[in-house]
Amino acid sequence: MKVRARSGDSFWYYSQLFRIPLNLITDSNPDLNPARLQIGQEIEIPGFISRSYTIRENDTFWKLSATGNMSVDALLLLNQNVNPNQLKAGENILLPVRVTSPIVNGKREYNYQVLQADINKLKEIYPFLNINLIGKSVFGLPIQQIRLGNGQKKVQMNASFHANEWITTSILMSYLNTFLLSLTNSTLIRGLSTLPLYNSVDLTIIPMVNPDGVNLVLNGPPEEMRESVMKINKGSTDYTGWKGNIRGIDLNKQFPAKWEIEKERKEPKAPAPRDYPGDTPLTEPEAIEMANLARMIDFDRMLAFHTQGKEFYWGYEGLEPSESERIANEFARVSGYKSVRYIDSHAGYRDWFIQEFRRPGFTIELGEGTNPLPLSQFDQIYEEVLGIFLAALYM
Structure with a gap:
């Protein structure tokens, strides 16, 4: 106002x-x-x-x-x-x-256009938000950073690395909206006052790393890329299983953290709806910009929201710092999710973040079932993982 x-x-x-x-x-x-x-x-x-x-x-x-x-x-x-x-x-x-009620309605198909409209509304009502462009997708859609807070502790949260995991964006945007309502109405979230968190944390949210892929899953391919996308999808018009960006590269297999192992053992040897790590690391603009952002801001911790499994991963090759275990124990306590230190996987953003910066990094697997998870799980996921969102800020 x-x-x-x-x-x-x-x-x-x-x-x-x-x-x-x-x-x-x-x-x-x-x-x-x-x-x-x-x-x-x-x-x-x-x-x-x-x-x-x-x-x-x-x-x-x-x-x-x-x-x-x-x-x-x-x-x-x-x-x-x-x-x-x-x-x-x-x-x-x-x-x-x-304003005392949420602007974000996460319980709907949450494509890039819905996200953009919500960002614009939130910025209008909460002008202390800083909205920055970190880069563009293959198709030219902006990849945006929402940044807020005055603290020294730098925390990054991101969502929708994988196209058919778009519910992670609507969940993360809903957490942001809850946080903003708490700040401006001086209300508590689970007994916590949020203004001290605002004053102690510099929070970055990348709500949709893969906007082309999300739009593909929810809306189908843009006319200019219909032929190439259908070729990658073997002629099928069903894109519900698509995880990659619009060029068929898995963005969470694009990072130089033992990338060669994933390249060798992953079955797709060419662009595919899922699991193809690309010809070399960091070929895709979305992955490049996420790496550049981490180098530029030097985050103290990072959370990547994925689906599904009701668990989270927090170690990589023994390179994670000792404080990661303390944070992981709290995440498990407040969510009921299973804490998993090591998994047989490489080349992910979390893997690379831990390897490069020796800082706590987490992959949070929301919900359970088959991707894309149904919106009927939204309320349960929101309640289960809200504690992780808060713990990432106050610990």
Whole structure:
């Protein structure tokens, strides 16, 4: 919600007026000097939207504030061109409305277009979010980074490396929305206050690593690539088993962590719907950008959300640091998921992250069954893994 500064206004006053933490207001207005607000400057107030209201007979700002649980001065701030002593029936004013329910509806087919619409809505309501482009997919779709928090501990979470595991994106976006609601409404999540997490963590979310693949599974191929994709899929128009990017490369077999072993033993020797690691490591733009991001930000820990199995993997070749076990024990405790230290697999993003940085890395296998998991599992997965999302931030 946007307001215009008046004489004597300050970020601190807005935080008291709207009951929003001061640093969220400061972070929502990074280009403004809080000590030198100028009359008429546009200020972003996070966690609110403004809604048009038509004045009725006998309405007053005092009545509206009493019935709507809002301050009279909040109404004055939003309606600086309205004379509160001369309200007229039929006149339109703006009401400040606190956002208290989720914007993200994860219980639907969550393709790239749905994701983009949700990112735009969240950015509008929570302008302290930083939305950055880290690169583009084969087909040219943006791969976006959502970044928030002021802390020293850098945490990355990502989803939809694999196309038919798109439910991981809707789950991760739902966790983000829950976190944002908690911050701006000062509510607890499972007994935890989230503002200290915001102040101690620098969180990066890559909600959809493989947007081309997700759209392929949910929408079918784009016309420009229909022939090549159908060839890879052996003429079938059923893409529910597709894991790779739109060129038929498994993005989670693209990283230089004993890649040669996966290249040798994986059955596909050419582009395929799943499991083909490519001709060499890091040939695909999506994998390249994820590697570049890790090198640029130097994350303290990383979580990759996949499906399925109700378990998570956290070791690689004995290179994982000792703190990984402590975190893994907490993940298991809060989720009930099985903790697995080593599996016979290489060339994944987690494998490479642990090998390169000697930092804790985790692959979280959500739910169980056959991919793509049905949306009927959404609520159960959300509740099971919410504790892992929180533990990754507070531990």
